Amino acid sequence: MRRLEREAVITLIAVLVAMAVGSVLVLAYGRSPATVYGLMLRGSWGSLEGVTDVAFRAGPLILTGLAVAVAFRAGLFNIGAEGQAVAGAFAAAVVGTHMGGVPVGLAALLCLVTAVGVGAGAGALPGALKARFGVHEVISTMMLNFILVIVVKQLGTDHFYAFHQEHTVPIAASARLPALGQAAGGARGFGVAGLLALAAAGAVAWLFARTRVGFELRALGAAPAAAEAAGVRPGRAMVIAMALSGGLAGLTAAGLVLGYKGYFQADLVMGYGFMGIAVALLGRARPLGVVLAALLLATLARGGVVVATEVPRDLVDVLQATLILAVAGVTAVGRRLPEATTETETETEQDADTTAGASPGAAKAVQ
Amino acid sequence: MDLLLSLLSLSFLAAIVRSTVPLALAASGGLLSERSGVIQIALEGLMVSGAFAGACGAYYGGGALAGIAAGVSVGALLGLGYAWIVVKLEADQIVTGVALNLLAEGLTRYLLKVVFGSAANSKDLDQVSALWSSSTVGDLLANPLVWLCILAAVGVHLALSRSRAGLRLRAAGDHPAAAEALGVNVARVRLGAVALGGALAGLAGVWMVLALRSFSSGMIGGRGYIALAAVIFGAWRPLPVLGATALFGLFRALEVELRLSPAVLKVIPAGYLMTLPYVLPVLALVLWSRRARSRATAPRALGRPLSEGQSAR
Numbered sequence: 071m072r073r074l075e076r077e078a079v080i081t082l083i084a085v086l087v088a089m090a091v092g093s094v095l096v097l098a099y100g101r102s103p104a105t106v107y108g109l110m111l112r113g114s115w116g117s118l119e120g121v122t123d124v125a126f127r128a129g130p131l132i133l134t135g136l137a138v139a140v141a142f143r144a145g146l147f148n149i150g151a152e153g154q155a156v157a158g159a160f161a162a163a164v165v166g167t168h169m170g171g172v173p174v175g176l177a178a179l180l181c182l183v184t185a186v187g188v189g190a191g192a193g194a195l196p197g198a199l200k201a202r203f204g205v206h207e208v209i210s211t212m213m214l215n216f217i218l219v220i221v222v223k224q225l226g227t228d229h230f231y232a233f234h235q236e237h238t239v240p241i242a243a244s245a246r247l248p249a250l251g252q253a254a255g256g257a258r259g260f261g262v263a264g265l266l267a268l269a270a271a272g273a274v275a276w277l278f279a280r281t282r283v284g285f286e287l288r289a290l291g292a293a294p295a296a297a298e299a300a301g302v303r304p305g306r307a308m309v310i311a312m313a314l315s316g317g318l319a320g321l322t323a324a325g326l327v328l329g330y331k332g333y334f335q336a337d338l339v340m341g342y343g344f345m346g347i348a349v350a351l352l353g354r355a356r357p358l359g360v361v362l363a364a365l366l367l368a369t370l371a372r373g374g375v376v377v378a379t380e381v382p383r384d385l386v387d388v389l390q391a392t393l394i395l396a397v398a399g400v401t402a403v404g405r406r407l408p409e410a411t412t413e414t415e416t417e418t419e420q421d422a423d424t425t426a427g428a429s430p431g432a433a434k435a436v437q
Numbered sequence: 438m439d440l441l442l443s444l445l446s447l448s449f450l451a452a453i454v455r456s457t458v459p460l461a462l463a464a465s466g467g468l469l470s471e472r473s474g475v476i477q478i479a480l481e482g483l484m485v486s487g488a489f490a491g492a493c494g495a496y497y498g499g500g501a502l503a504g505i506a507a508g509v510s511v512g513a514l515l516g517l518g519y520a521w522i523v524v525k526l527e528a529d530q531i532v533t534g535v536a537l538n539l540l541a542e543g544l545t546r547y548l549l550k551v552v553f554g555s556a557a558n559s560k561d562l563d564q565v566s567a568l569w570s571s572s573t574v575g576d577l578l579a580n581p582l583v584w585l586c587i588l589a590a591v592g593v594h595l596a597l598s599r600s601r602a603g604l605r606l607r608a609a610g611d612h613p614a615a616a617e618a619l620g621v622n623v624a625r626v627r628l629g630a631v632a633l634g635g636a637l638a639g640l641a642g643v644w645m646v647l648a649l650r651s652f653s654s655g656m657i658g659g660r661g662y663i664a665l666a667a668v669i670f671g672a673w674r675p676l677p678v679l680g681a682t683a684l685f686g687l688f689r690a691l692e693v694e695l696r697l698s699p700a701v702l703k704v705i706p707a708g709y710l711m712t713l714p715y716v717l718p719v720l721a722l723v724l725w726s727r728r729a730r731s732r733a734t735a736p737r738a739l740g741r742p743l744s745e746g747q748s749a750r
Contacts, residue, residue: 095544098551148530202725205719206669208478208531213715220715224708250475344539351532382550387543394536395522402528406744 074221077354080404084352084396085366088350091392092385099381106377106385113376114369120376122250124368125260129325130339131371132267134346136274137193137318139355141207143278145291150196150211151319152217152343156336158320160222163327163334164230172363182266185323192218193316194309201305207312214341217334221252226334237335247329255386261324268361270318275357277314282423287311290296319343348390351397381409440698447574449694454569455648457686458586458643459484463591463664464682466637468675470516471668472597472628474610474623474738478534479519480638480662482541487512487639489545492559492652493552501569505582505643512639513632515541520631524624527742538661546654559652561739569647582644589637594675606630610736613743624743638664659715666718670725672734681721689714 095102114120134151141148184287196210211366232239249261278284289297289306298304326338347365353359367390374386443449463480470477487508494507519537523530546556553559570576579585598601608616609626616623638661645660646652663685671678692713695701701710 085669095547098548145534149535179697199719199723203723205722205726209533209662209669210719210723212659213666216659216715217712220708220711226570228707231564311729340445345537347539381554382547384543384547384550388540391536391540391543391571395533395540398528398532398536399522399526402526406527 076404077359079398080400081352081402084393086275087396087400088389088392092389095385095388097380099175101313101380110252110369110373111378114372120372122242122259122302123372123375124365125264126249126258126325127368127371128328128361128364129260129264129267129323129329131345131349131368132271132361133322133325134342135317135349135353135360135364136270136346136357137343138346138350139353139357140274140277140287140318141193142350142355144287145294146197146200146207146306146308146311146315148193148196148211148312148315149208149347150193150214150343151315151346152188152340153211153215154192154316154319155322155326155343156222157192157218158185158316158338159323159327159339160226160230160238160334161185161188162323163238163241166231166245166328166332167239169242169245172242172244174244177242178247181328182246182321182324185320186280187320188315189320190313193319194313197309197312199309200312208283208412219340222336229259232333236332236337238333240332241328245328246332247324247399249329258330261329266321266324270321271361274318278357283307301369303342319346320362333381341371345390348394351394371433440694440700443694446689447578449690451572451574451577451737452690452693453683453687454574454583455686456689457683458571459585459644460664460667460682461590461679462586462636462641462644462732464667464671464678465590465675466512466516466634466641467665467668468671468673468678469606469634470631470636471627471673471739472610472736473606473627474613474736474741475520475523475627475631476530476534476740477631477634477668478513478531478665479507479537479661481657481659482511482534482538483515483519483635483638484543484642484645484657484661485541486665487642487677488513488646488657489548489559489642489652490639491643491646492562495562495646496553496560498644499564500732501647504565504646505640508639508643508646509636510639512642513636516635516638517632517728518629519635520628524627524631527744530740541649542654543653549654551654558734559646562646562650563675565650566646571648582640582647585640586644588677589640590679594679597675598736607736610738613738613741643693663714666722670718671723672725673736674734677691683737685714685718686750689718 079111087254089107096103096106107313114124134155137154138148162181165184166181169180172180192214196207196214199205199210228236228237247262249263250259278288286302286307287310289300289302290304294304322339322342327334331338345367349360349363352366353363370386370389374383377385452648463484466520467477481542491504491508491512494502495501498504498507508637522528522533536588537584549559569580569582571580597607605616605621608621609623642657645656649656664682667681667685668678671681692710695710
């Protein structure tokens with residue numbers, strides 16, 4: 071309980087720091103921070119349209135957040151969720167266009183299996199490069215972001231995009247996933263894809279709490295040397311962690327392609343992957359935390375659209391990056407406070423893998 | 438045939454130098470930081486910030502010199518800020534570095550609208566005189582920044598290997614506890630090294646802005662990460678690192694040249710060629726690990742917070 075309180079305080083401070091930084095920027099643009107933040111809140115939680123939009127955005131954010139979180143728990147920092155999500159969503163859309171005549175449930179399932187498979191492959195590759203050659207995953211996943219976005223664009227223009235368009239031709243109706251917002255006449259909202267994201271959070275929680283693989287990943291993240299001594303094969307665990315991570319990122323296709331436009335467009339997907347980093351860190355790499363953090367960042371993302379009349383939308387990117395910095399900084403400060411130290415010690419006994427915003431594995435030398 | 442001729446031409450040589458300079462400057466900066474024991478994944482963000490500050494400086498300060506001053510100062514200040522967070526507060530170096538990169542990307546796009554009123558580009562920097570252009574080999578030979586880059590790379594090499602300050606810096610990165618015992622203020626050495634490295638990365642960003650005569654969001658395009666890959670590929674030693682940046686610069690120039698050749702484009706679409714600058718650093722790191730597996734070359738205390746070293750004593 072003490073730990074929850076402490077994490078809540080850290081998160082609150084981080085949010086306040088981000089808001090303070092945001093205020094300075096809003097003032098620099100000659101607008102009032104109170105107006106902008108008020109607009110953000112009303113535009114997101116103050117109307118039915120706002121709430122459905124937040125719910126819609128939370129789905130993919132939960133998934134990219136889980137993606138980053140799963141790797142993080144295993145001591146790996148996957149900043150490639152962006153590229154993995156783009157590749158997965160593109161693949162799902164391409165498969166989806168060929169699903170005419172395939173029964174409703176099966177068509178969507180095939181698309182999603184493709185998306186997860188491609189995402190997992192795009193994650194497993196840097197995982198294997200790290201395991202086999204020691205190539206640092208931050209560099210390889212970032213390079214892969216550029217590579218995947220370029221390749222998808224080229225593939226799309228050459229073979230899959232609609233004539234003179236930047237998006238694929240629509241997927242078969244049978245491959246689409248229904249959402250509540252659409253039923254009410256809106257373009258988007260919470261639906262099957264959102265439920266899938268929540269189910270994924272549950273599955274990740276189960277994986278870490280109840281399975282051998284989950285235990286091995288946590289052990290690798292908490293104490294790599296000890297894990298290896300205890301029989302965990304680090305290379306195999308790294309590839310598994312990164313494949314799981316990429317697969318989760320690929321699953322964003324559910325909400326963004328199957329549950330929304332019905333086609334792939336890079337702009338629909340881009341941004342969610344990088345935001346997943348903030349979601350994971352803010353959620354302390356725990357499934358429940360990720361779900362809550364995804365709601366917060368979905369609110370922020372929706373708010374960014376609403377306040378675009380007042381200030382540039384990029385304010386949201388700044389707030390999101392400041393949140394990551396603040397969580398990392400405040401957590402580190404909290405660790406150094408004398409009271410917090412004793413607390414951390416008792417806590418380590420109960421919870422051997424406590425990471426609290428810092429990744430012991432990822433902090434190892436870049437080599 | 439045309440392609441072969443163009444690869445042997447002076448303009449191709451100019452293209453290699455043009456793409457190597459920013460990598461070499463940023464990698465020299467990254468090297469200073471990493472040899473002092475601080476992981477420098479924020480090179481990308483420092484370059485982005487330096488580039489934007491450079492554009493503002495050149496636009497409002499009336500020329501390249503003001504741009505350089507602005508870019509270098511912002512790089513140094515951000516480097517110092519990053520170092521303070523990870524050295525003094527001991528926050529996670531990789532998480533903080535990546536956050537800084539995201540922050541720089543978002544903040545410069547926001548400020549682009551505040552300062553230049555545009556979503557994507559700064560105004561054209563007509564204030565920058567022809568002295569700073571980099572189109573031909575002649576231009577490059579006359580460009581002071583090229584010489585400054587060579588000076589910086591060689592200077593880092595000499596400083597690290599020959600000077601007292603360099604010795605302290607290396608000691609901070611390899612044996613911080615022993616260095617402390619000998620009276621070196623390791624935290625201060627690291628702050629200084631990262632700030633100086635930030636200045637060099639900022640200058641790398643300014644180079645990009647002066648070469649293209651405007652700032653646009655996304656213009657750094659992963660060069661910071663590529664520079665860090667060069668630091669690792671060069672095994673944290675200044676001259677091999679410089680060689681690695683030249684190799685990556687060569688491939689960047691090659692990619693552009695290939696995309697201009699109709700014969701090549703018939704076989705490989707431009708998009709796949711564009712992945713070359715990102716594929717090669719990863720391949721280089723794979724090769725590096727084969728070569729260097731037997732000997733540990735990374736600074737020994739790289740990425741370790743100071744208090745960890747002390748408690749381990």
